[in-house]
Amino acid sequence: xxxxxxxxxxxxxxxxxxxxxxxxxxxxxxxxxxxxxxxxxxxxxxxxxxxxxxxxxxxxxxxxxxxxxxxxxxxxxxxxxxxxxxxxxxxxxxxxxxxxxxxxxxxxxxxxxxxxxxxxxxxxxxxxxxxxxxxxxxxxxxxxxxxxxxxxxxxxxxxxxxxxxxxxxxxxxxxxxxxxxxxxxxxxxxxxxxxxxxxxxxxxxxxxxxxxxxxxxxxxxxxxxxxxxxxxxxxxxxxxxxxxxxxxxxxxxxxxxxxxxxxxxxxxxxxxxxxxxxxxxxxxxxxxxxxxx
Amino acid sequence: xxxxxxxxxxxxxxxxxxxxxxxxxxxxxxxxxxxxxxxxxxxxxxxxxxxxxxxxxxxxxxxxxxxxxxxxxxxxxxxxxxxxxxxxxxxxxxxxxxxxxxxxxxxxxxxxxxxxxxxxxxxxxxxxxxxxxxxxxxxxxxxxxxxxxxxxxxxxxxxxxxxxxxxxxxxxxxxxxxxxxxxxxxxxxxxxxxxxxxxxxxxxxxxxxxxxxxxxxxxxxxxxxxxxxxxxxxxxxxxxxxxxxxxxxxxxxxxxxxxxxxxxxxxxxxxxxxxxxxxxxxxxxxxxxxxxxxx
Numbered sequence: 001x002x003x004x005x006x007x008x009x010x011x012x013x014x015x016x017x018x019x020x021x022x023x024x025x026x027x028x029x030x031x032x033x034x035x036x037x038x039x040x041x042x043x044x045x046x047x048x049x050x051x052x053x054x055x056x057x058x059x060x061x062x063x064x065x066x067x068x069x070x071x072x073x074x075x076x077x078x079x080x081x082x083x084x085x086x087x088x089x090x091x092x093x094x095x096x097x098x099x100x101x102x103x104x105x106x107x108x109x110x111x112x113x114x115x116x117x118x119x120x121x122x123x124x125x126x127x128x129x130x131x132x133x134x135x136x137x138x139x140x141x142x143x144x145x146x147x148x149x150x151x152x153x154x155x156x157x158x159x160x161x162x163x164x165x166x167x168x169x170x171x172x173x174x175x176x177x178x179x180x181x182x183x184x185x186x187x188x189x190x191x192x193x194x195x196x197x198x199x200x201x202x203x204x205x206x207x208x209x210x211x212x213x214x215x216x217x218x219x220x221x222x223x224x225x226x227x228x229x230x231x232x233x234x235x236x237x238x239x240x241x242x243x244x245x246x247x248x249x250x251x252x253x254x255x256x257x258x259x260x261x262x263x264x265x266x267x268x269x270x271x272x273x274x275x276x277x278x279x280x281x282x283x284x285x286x287x288x289x290x291x292x293x
Numbered sequence: 294x295x296x297x298x299x300x301x302x303x304x305x306x307x308x309x310x311x312x313x314x315x316x317x318x319x320x321x322x323x324x325x326x327x328x329x330x331x332x333x334x335x336x337x338x339x340x341x342x343x344x345x346x347x348x349x350x351x352x353x354x355x356x357x358x359x360x361x362x363x364x365x366x367x368x369x370x371x372x373x374x375x376x377x378x379x380x381x382x383x384x385x386x387x388x389x390x391x392x393x394x395x396x397x398x399x400x401x402x403x404x405x406x407x408x409x410x411x412x413x414x415x416x417x418x419x420x421x422x423x424x425x426x427x428x429x430x431x432x433x434x435x436x437x438x439x440x441x442x443x444x445x446x447x448x449x450x451x452x453x454x455x456x457x458x459x460x461x462x463x464x465x466x467x468x469x470x471x472x473x474x475x476x477x478x479x480x481x482x483x484x485x486x487x488x489x490x491x492x493x494x495x496x497x498x499x500x501x502x503x504x505x506x507x508x509x510x511x512x513x514x515x516x517x518x519x520x521x522x523x524x525x526x527x528x529x530x531x532x533x534x535x536x537x538x539x540x541x542x543x544x545x546x547x548x549x550x551x552x553x554x555x556x557x558x559x560x561x562x563x564x565x566x567x568x569x570x571x572x573x574x575x576x577x578x579x580x581x582x583x584x585x586x587x588x
Contacts (some may be wrong), residue, residue, distance in 0.1 A: 005363060005549030006346045008353055012435040015426035035579045043583045072424015072439050072465025079404040079423045086565075087558050090427045091403035132572030140568045144401060144557050145430040151557055154564045162571035166578055180588050188582035195578070243588060275430060282546045289553040 004278035011146045013275040016268075019070040023063050024138050024264040027097065028165025029172060030059030031135030034104050036169050036188065038128035041121075047181045048173060050111060055172050056127065057108035060101030060134075067097075089140040096137060100130035135165030142271060148281055149211050149274040150267075156203035160267075163199055167192035168260045171234070175253035179243055186242050186249065189256050193235035196263065197228060210283060214270035223266035230259030295528030297394045297536075299409035310413030311477065312536035313486065313494055314502035315387055316509060318518065320493040322348055322385035326360040329488035333473065334359065337440075347383075353549070354388055356440035359470040360485050361388045363548050371542075373517040382519075386541065386548050387494055389485070390415070390436045390470035391525060393556065394533030398428035398437055398469075400558040406467075413499070414472040414536060422466040429467065433532065433554035440464040472537070499536060506540060518542065524550065531555030 004010070014020075033056030040049035068077045080094040107123035110116050139157030142150040150157065170188030177185065204212040215224045234255025241248030274280040300307065330336060339357035344350050347364035354361045363386045370380035392414045399407040399415050406421035407428060417437075428437045441464065473483035481487070486496035495502060506523055513521040520543040525535030531554050539550075546552050 003546055005365070005547065006344075006349075006352075008549055010435055010546075010549060010551050011433065012355075012429045012438055014430040015424075015439040032575065032579075035576055036582075039579045039583055045583075045587060070425075072426065072467070073422070076404075076421075076423035079406070079421055080425070082421070083403070083405040085400075085403065085405070087400040087561060088403045088427065089561075089564075090401065090425060094403060132575040133568070135575050136568045136571040139571070140561075140564050143564055144561055145427075146397065146433040146554075146557050147430045150430075151560070154560055155567055158564070158568040158571040159574070162575045163578075166575050170582070183586055183588045184579075184582040187585055188579060191582065192578055271430075278546075278549075281551055285551055285553040286544075286546065292553075 003282055007278065009276050010278050010281040011275050013272050014145070014147065015072075017070055019066040021264040021268040022261075023066040023070075024161065024268070025168065025261045026059045026063045026066065027138055028059075028135050028161060028260070028264075029168045030056050030063060030101065030104065031131040031133070032056075032166040032169025033059060033172065034100060034124075034127040034131030034134070035166070036173060036185065038124050038131075040184065041124060043184070045181065045184065048177060048185060051176050052169065052173050052185070053104070053108055053111055053124065055169065055176075056131070057101075057104040060097065060104050063097060064101060089137055089144050093134075093137045093141055096130050096133050100127050100134045103127035103130070132162070136162040142267070145271075146281075147271045147275045148284065149207060149214050150271045152207045152211050152284070153203045155206065156199050157267075160196060160199040160203060160263075163192045163196035164260045164263055167196055167231070167256055171238075171253040171256035171260070174238065174242065174249055175257070179246060179249050182249065183243075186238050189253065190235045190239050190242075193231045193256055193259070196260070197231060200224075200228070200263070208284075211274065211280060214273040214280075215266065218273055220266050220269035220273050223262050223269055227259045227262035227266050230255045230262060232259075234259055295394055295534050297396075297409055297413045297533075298399070300411070300413045303411045306411050308411045310499045310536065311472070311497060312392055312414070312499045312502060312538070313389060313472075313483075313496055314506050314538060314540070315389070316493050316495065316506070316540045317384065317386035317542060318509075318513060318521070318540060319491045320362070320385040320387060321491055322362055322364055322383075323490060324351075324362050325488040325490060326387045326485035326494055327351060327358070327362060329484040330360045330470075333476070333484035334471070336468075354390070354434075354436050354469075355438040356468040359389065359468075362386065363388060365543070365547060367543070370519055373519050382542075384542050384548070386539065387485070387489075388548070388550070389537050390472070391434055391532070391538070392470075392472055392536030394528065394536065395556040395559070396532070397431040397433060397556045397558055400556070401427045401431040403427060410474055410477075412472070412474075412477050414474065414477075416471045416474050417467055417469060419466055419468070424465040424467060426467065431557055433551055433556070437467050437469045440466060440468050502538075506538065509540060513540075520544070531559070
């Protein structure tokens with residue numbers, strides 16, 4: 001009992017609801033697709049460029065209402081653009097999404113209309129430049145809190161989410177394109193799925209046995225395990241048959257997408273679990289304090 | 294380390310930094326602070342529950358509880374030289390927002406709603422807050438929370454002619470202790486300190502409070518009080534010292550307080566570096582995926 005006050009949490013759980021893990025997924029899709037689309041444009045793979053441009057714009061366009069819906073006062077969403085604060089990943093992220101999403105949706109509209117090509121290329125360039133940050137800042141967003149598993153995972157979370165977002169972008173494009181056009185997208189999905197699985201392992205190892213518990217136990221543990229299974233199976237299927245068979249490419253891509261969505265939910269729920277239990281806050285801090293005494 | 298970020302920007306309007314010293318050794322658990330705070334700040338009711346946890350039915354700080362008196366029953370002697378009878382003591386402590394020198398809530402607020410006042414305290418501007426909730430998990434003490442829109446059962450009867458309670462109006466914003474910013478502006482002490490009958494809650498210039506706390510600690514140590522310690526007094530701690538600090542009679546975690554709080558943004562420069570590197574890696578990964586041809 002002396003470890004806590006009637007077992008009550010020391011810190012507050014986040015107030016964020018279901019919109020946020022879905023946004024983590026759609027934002028990752030938007031950021032990764034923007035970069036993939038621009039690279040495909042430069043490589044002369046127009047079909048992939050177009051598909052990823054639409055996918056990225058869709059990810060960005062869905063992200064904004066999700067974030068706004070999660071606000072306690074949605075009608076005040078514009079207050080996000082009242083200031084720019086580098087001490088707040090949410091402030092930085094709002095601007096990144098605003099710029100990247102604005103650019104990608106502009107480019108997508110111009111692509112459909114087939115007009116103002118120079119403006120479209122400029123918009124694609126802007127969207128691609130902000131795509132990487134859009135895919136990775138969400139790691140900083142979660143890590144920059146007092147939530148133990150998020151804060152202690154701060155060295156890996158931007159990498160984990162960056163890899164996840166890029167794998168999402170690759171898998172989404174490989175899902176929609178025939179294999180003969182989807183080579184880069186498929187390889188991106190396979191490579192980044194592997195990188196994401198590796199980042200997760202490193203993070204779980206580095207936070208220590210106590211703080212890795214939420215990734216093993218309870219709902220967050222189940223989500224994390226399911227995510228690993230889906231991502232590994234999907235990437236494996238893509239690597240094995242994705243080049244030859246359309247149905248294998250569709251199946252593998254779907255599994256990777258499902259796995260990356262589960263990953264976002266797993267990390268999200270693990271944060272809540274670690275905030276709820278006082279031991280995750282108290283024990284590491286007590287160790288630190290006692291070693292400094 | 295120990296100057297609050299943003300406070301110096303006030304120039305001529307800057308006031309002496311003020312805060313609380315809560316000396317829990319004289320707290321009698323009357324909860325006058327909780328009541329005075331609610332009355333003055335029009336803080337809505339927070340649920341009428343019976344927890345069975347000693348005399349504490351407030352349980353925790355939150356959007357609707359800006360002072361919280363903790364009650365801990367212990368089979369420990371009050372003084373280390375107590376030898377007669379079975380040891381028993383009852384610890385009481387009035388918790389409050391710490392008004393950190395380096396405040397995570399203020400750092401992470403994306404709208405600029407949270408700000409540093411001319412008194413060095415931290416306040417939410419409710420006309421700006423859009424309820425994003427980022428400050429809630431950022432606070433290392435779990436002080437802030439979102440005030441939810443309560444669903445009023447259709448059968449609820451209201452005394453005719455009475456004003457609707459604050460809790461019945463739509464909200465969704467984040468609320469916390471303002472250290473009675475309005476009272477400070479008028480030259481008054483905060484409501485909780487004013488109401489405290491034992492001066493367990495002491496309000497004043499922070500430097501003065503620190504000196505007073507040091508003297509009090511020395512006295513209680515000489516009198517062999519069990520577990521006596523200052524919490525949040527040190528300007529070199531992880532949040533640069535609290536604007537509202539405490540004299541406790543056991544480890545902070547016993548009171549539900551974090552043993553070694555650190556402002557989360559202390560690690561942000563490294564975190565941004567990782568984020569930038571990872572963003573670069575995203576681009577490299579995408580470029581690399583084009584090395585193998587179209588199929």
